[in-house]
Amino acid sequence: MRELVVLGTASQVPTRHRNHNGYLLRWDGDGILFDPGEGTQRQMLRAGVAAHDLRRICVTHFHGDHSLGLAGVIQRINLDQVPHKITAHYPKSGQRFFERLRYATAYRETVRLAEAPVEADGILAVTPAYTLEARRLSHPVESFGYRLVEPDGRRMLPERLAAHGIEGPDIGRLQREGSLGGVSLDDVSEVRRGQRFAFVMDTRLCDGAYALADGCDMLVIESTFLDEDARLAADHGHLTAGQAGRVAADAGVRHLVLTHFSQRYSEPEEFERQARAAGFEGELTVAHDLMRVSLPKRR
Numbered sequence: 001m002r003e004l005v006v007l008g009t010a011s012q013v014p015t016r017h018r019n020h021n022g023y024l025l026r027w028d029g030d031g032i033l034f035d036p037g038e039g040t041q042r043q044m045l046r047a048g049v050a051a052h053d054l055r056r057i058c059v060t061h062f063h064g065d066h067s068l069g070l071a072g073v074i075q076r077i078n079l080d081q082v083p084h085k086i087t088a089h090y091p092k093s094g095q096r097f098f099e100r101l102r103y104a105t106a107y108r109e110t111v112r113l114a115e116a117p118v119e120a121d122g123i124l125a126v127t128p129a130y131t132l133e134a135r136r137l138s139h140p141v142e143s144f145g146y147r148l149v150e151p152d153g154r155r156m157l158p159e160r161l162a163a164h165g166i167e168g169p170d171i172g173r174l175q176r177e178g179s180l181g182g183v184s185l186d187d188v189s190e191v192r193r194g195q196r197f198a199f200v201m202d203t204r205l206c207d208g209a210y211a212l213a214d215g216c217d218m219l220v221i222e223s224t225f226l227d228e229d230a231r232l233a234a235d236h237g238h239l240t241a242g243q244a245g246r247v248a249a250d251a252g253v254r255h256l257v258l259t260h261f262s263q264r265y266s267e268p269e270e271f272e273r274q275a276r277a278a279g280f281e282g283e284l285t286v287a288h289d290l291m292r293v294s295l296p297k298r299r
């Protein structure tokens with residue numbers, strides 16, 4: 001199962017209807033928690049996400065709306081005695097903030113929480129299900145976006161297998177050995193492109209945002225402001241809805257998820273309208289708290 005569980009969608013301050021940020025990506029058996037703002041522990045409860053579901057925590061930067069929830073979530077992981085190791089990624093320049101949040105109050109540490117700070121663009125982890133990469137963004141404090149890339153696989157084509165008379169255990173042999181009796185893997189299968197997911201927050205328009213979004217099946221991206229406030233967005237290191245839409249359109253994104261909205265706006269539809277006006281034609285979701293968004297079906 002691959003889906004995004006939206007825990008919170010507010011920038012800077014929570015509102016009556018929007019919690020601080022928080023996003024869980026379910027990727028097969030792995031749960032990756034992005035940017036847990038204040039109140040994330042309770043939003044997890046409301047969304048049906050358990051501490052045991054977490055394998056990895058990725059923090060883009062140390063502003064409160066993206067990280068104040070770490071204290072509660074880390075203590076909850078320990079209270080529930082999660083049996084597996086959990087790895088945390090965050091900008092290394094914020095190591096002191098991570099430590100303060102990790103040890104904000106007294107509790108009994110029972111869980112292996114590995115600190116894997118990010119210093120530069122590059123690959124952070126390789127698992128059979130995905131490669132996790134980080135790219136630097138452009139914000140007043142150091143900020144990194146994240147990207148998951150599933151390795152390409154192969155899809156066997158039953159009619160071609162039948163045409164070559166390959167069946168039963170021979171199919172496995174052909175897959176392992178690459179050819180069988182003059183028939184190659186290319187003759188009876190096609191490349192199954194791996195899925196890609198990116199998480200881009202908080203940033204101005206920059207190369208990193210485009211690189212992260214490139215060819216993604218799903219892009220979760222901040223659109224703090226509407227286009228008429230582009231000046232404010234640039235001054236504070238944020239994107240407008242139109243800019244987010246342009247990144248997604250240029251990068252060939254299939255499903256765009258807009259989030260991280262300023263409290264100054266009351267009409268979410270306007271974010272969609274401006275992202276569309278910027279040329280994005282794929283699936284588009286204006287996120288609200290506690291919604292679930294499935295990754296699009298494989299191509």
Ligand SMILES: [Zn+2]
Nearest residue numbers: 011012065202
């Ligand atoms: Zn923010």
